[in-house]
Amino acid sequence: MSDLLRSIREQMPELNPKEQTIAAFITEHPQLVVRLGITELADQSQTSAATVSRFCKNFHAGGFAGLKLQLATELALQPAADSYQDIVAGNTLESIVTAMEANHIRSISDTSRLLDPKQLARALDVLRNAGQIDIYGVATSGVVAQDFYQKLVRIGRRATAFSDPHMQITSASILGEGDTAFAISYSGETPETIDALRCAKERGAATVSLTKYGPNTLSSLADIPLYTSSLEEGMRRGDMASRIAQLHVVDILFTGLVTESFDEYVPKLEQSFQMVKKYRKEKGR
Amino acid sequence: MSDLLRSIREQMPELNPKEQTIAAFITEHPQLVVRLGITELADQSQTSAATVSRFCKNFHAGGFAGLKLQLATELALQPAADSYQDIVAGNTLESIVTAMEANHIRSISDTSRLLDPKQLARALDVLRNAGQIDIYGVATSGVVAQDFYQKLVRIGRRATAFSDPHMQITSASILGEGDTAFAISYSGETPETIDALRCAKERGAATVSLTKYGPNTLSSLADIPLYTSSLEEGMRRGDMASRIAQLHVVDILFTGLVTESFDEYVPKLEQSFQMVKKYRKEKGR
DNA sequence: TCATACACGAAAATCATTTTCTTAGCTACC
DNA sequence: GGTAGCTAAGAAAATGATTTTCGTGTATGA
Numbered sequence: 001m002s003d004l005l006r007s008i009r010e011q012m013p014e015l016n017p018k019e020q021t022i023a024a025f026i027t028e029h030p031q032l033v034v035r036l037g038i039t040e041l042a043d044q045s046q047t048s049a050a051t052v053s054r055f056c057k058n059f060h061a062g063g064f065a066g067l068k069l070q071l072a073t074e075l076a077l078q079p080a081a082d083s084y085q086d087i088v089a090g091n092t093l094e095s096i097v098t099a100m101e102a103n104h105i106r107s108i109s110d111t112s113r114l115l116d117p118k119q120l121a122r123a124l125d126v127l128r129n130a131g132q133i134d135i136y137g138v139a140t141s142g143v144v145a146q147d148f149y150q151k152l153v154r155i156g157r158r159a160t161a162f163s164d165p166h167m168q169i170t171s172a173s174i175l176g177e178g179d180t181a182f183a184i185s186y187s188g189e190t191p192e193t194i195d196a197l198r199c200a201k202e203r204g205a206a207t208v209s210l211t212k213y214g215p216n217t218l219s220s221l222a223d224i225p226l227y228t229s230s231l232e233e234g235m236r237r238g239d240m241a242s243r244i245a246q247l248h249v250v251d252i253l254f255t256g257l258v259t260e261s262f263d264e265y266v267p268k269l270e271q272s273f274q275m276v277k278k279y280r281k282e283k284g285r
Numbered sequence: 286m287s288d289l290l291r292s293i294r295e296q297m298p299e300l301n302p303k304e305q306t307i308a309a310f311i312t313e314h315p316q317l318v319v320r321l322g323i324t325e326l327a328d329q330s331q332t333s334a335a336t337v338s339r340f341c342k343n344f345h346a347g348g349f350a351g352l353k354l355q356l357a358t359e360l361a362l363q364p365a366a367d368s369y370q371d372i373v374a375g376n377t378l379e380s381i382v383t384a385m386e387a388n389h390i391r392s393i394s395d396t397s398r399l400l401d402p403k404q405l406a407r408a409l410d411v412l413r414n415a416g417q418i419d420i421y422g423v424a425t426s427g428v429v430a431q432d433f434y435q436k437l438v439r440i441g442r443r444a445t446a447f448s449d450p451h452m453q454i455t456s457a458s459i460l461g462e463g464d465t466a467f468a469i470s471y472s473g474e475t476p477e478t479i480d481a482l483r484c485a486k487e488r489g490a491a492t493v494s495l496t497k498y499g500p501n502t503l504s505s506l507a508d509i510p511l512y513t514s515s516l517e518e519g520m521r522r523g524d525m526a527s528r529i530a531q532l533h534v535v536d537i538l539f540t541g542l543v544t545e546s547f548d549e550y551v552p553k554l555e556q557s558f559q560m561v562k563k564y565r566k567e568k569g570r
Numbered sequence: 571t572c573a574t575a576c577a578c579g580a581a582a583a584t585c586a587t588t589t590t591c592t593t594a595g596c597t598a599c600c
Numbered sequence: 601g602g603t604a605g606c607t608a609a610g611a612a613a614a615t616g617a618t619t620t621t622c623g624t625g626t627a628t629g630a
Contacts, residue, residue: 016576037618038617051578064619065586065618073358073361093402100533100540101397104536109386112385115382117382120382121378124378139435146428150424248389251529255381301607301608323587332609333609333611335587336608336609
């Protein structure tokens with residue numbers, strides 16, 4: 001049940017000339033092939049039905065019907081992972097919803113694919129063992145920082161997230177060994193965030209960065225770089241998809257922390273949850 | 286290209302007895318049907334091939350082959366949109382990433398499906414014409430509120446987002462006709478947020494809510510209720526997926542605003558972007 | 571140059587699908 | 601109550617698509 005289209009493409013060079021024509025046609029117009037009959041496909045690729053039938057056998061696709069079936073399922077999976085949709089003037093509401101859905105989904109799956117389990121594990125490690133966790137991020141990334149901060153506090157970790165650059169530096173300057181600094185910036189070039197992380201590093205804290213994929217100042221500075229998928233150029237205000245991707249990573253880190261120490265953290269989560277409720281009840285609601 | 290399986294299920298009651306058996310078999314074993322011939326399917330459902338063929342015609346599936354094709358593509362799409370994964374103790378990092386990916390993607394597509402274009406349009410309307418926009422939300426929803434706030438400010442809209450309950454009420458109490466209040470709460474039962482929205486409503490402001498789907502205090506209070514998909518019970522800390530879904534809606538609203546008045550807002554976006562850059566340069570970076 | 575092997579298409583055989591024809595059961599109107 | 605008309609549904613015929621067989625032509629190597 002592996003990727004048929006891919007294996008056709010890969011094996012093309014070793015194929016007979018006629019089979020190459022067939023392979024070429026299939027890889028170039030897969031969605032057409034699905035609707036065609038075997039004779040029509042034979043015509044289109046200047047061969048005979050018999051050759052096409054043999055071709056299918058060679059790829060152990062279970063005959064022509066089987067090939068069409070596999071193609072259909074593979075194609076169905078494609079569009080979801082299709083290219084990012086740019087958003088331009090005059091779109092209808094429906095198309096905005098669809099485009100946004102596609103972009104966000106794409107952004108999440110791309111980022112998942114990009115995450116290196118080793119770096120994730122290291123990040124979890126320094127987060128788990130940190131005395132104090134500082135989270136840096138401004139503007140859009142500040143929102144993500146806030147979110148991470150809230151999560152950490154809820155499981156009883158000592159964390160701070162300032163969006164004020166002065167406070168970031170101030171906080172960074174009192175970190176030390178055994179502490180962890182976590183810097184978020186999509187571009188990886190936000191000066192305020194870079195300064196804060198550099199300061200934290202000088203103080204001996206473990207440093208983690210969360211930036212777009214590719215070389216950038218922030219990730220080169222960090223001990224443990226984490227990446228979100230980087231968007232195509234021209235993408236209108238890429239920060240929407242990037243922020244979703246960043247939160248996705250934050251969720252993974254948080255969940256990683258919680259599951260690693262399930263027994264320790266889950267009661268704390270419940271506790272904080274109950275406490276908010278109780279406090280409200282006492283106010284008479 | 287709509288959901289064939291769904292339409293079969295929905296139309297079942299109005300079908301002939303024999304057609305019902307066929308429909309039942311198809312909906313119960315769709316992945317089997319894809320591999321079966323028409324006669325085999327006829328045998329399995331105690332009918333004749335002719336009846337199955339007619340059945341396919343009735344559903345405008347383009348014959349039995351067409352039906353199989355559609356089923357195949359729909360089934361291929363299913364697993365990705367499969368049920369929410371619960372996250373429990375002792376998961377490996379890889380499985381956490383996968384589960385989180387599935388949950389977030391599911392959450393985004395479900396929410397997209399749930400959005401009512403009419404309500405969206407109304408929400409855009411009151412946002413576009415608002416003098417002042419107040420955004421309410423505490424804790425997790427506060428992060429989303431912040432995000433929305435930042436976006437609105439960037440296109441030059443007068444907006445505020447307080448996470449402090451007192452400030453929320455204070456701000457709400459100086460709203461008036463022509464203003465808009467936007468309240469975010471996953472449960473729709475957060476007392477602070479409800480209070481703020483009620484206050485805004487009393488002052489004559491247009492009210493929009495963003496809550497989970499289903500009856501809740503906040504959405505019943507709002508002029509324009511918007512919904513995110515609600516998660517199954519037992520889902521560990523549902524607020525992760527819900528926050529992604531809320532941001533998804535915020536992004537759609539924001540994009541809707543921008544595209545509706547493309548020429549007005551895009552220059553402002555560029556402007557704010559350039560200004561931040563310029564300011565940094567002047568500082569000598 | 572001949573033998574062998576292989577690719578390929580034509581046509582036959584097979585198999586699946588659709589259509590037509592027929593029957594049985596039902597309803598409504600005489 | 602009987603009969604005409606309708607519908608559902610299967611049997612069988614017709615159609616159409618796919619696979620296999622078979623034969624030809626071409627290339628390769630002895």
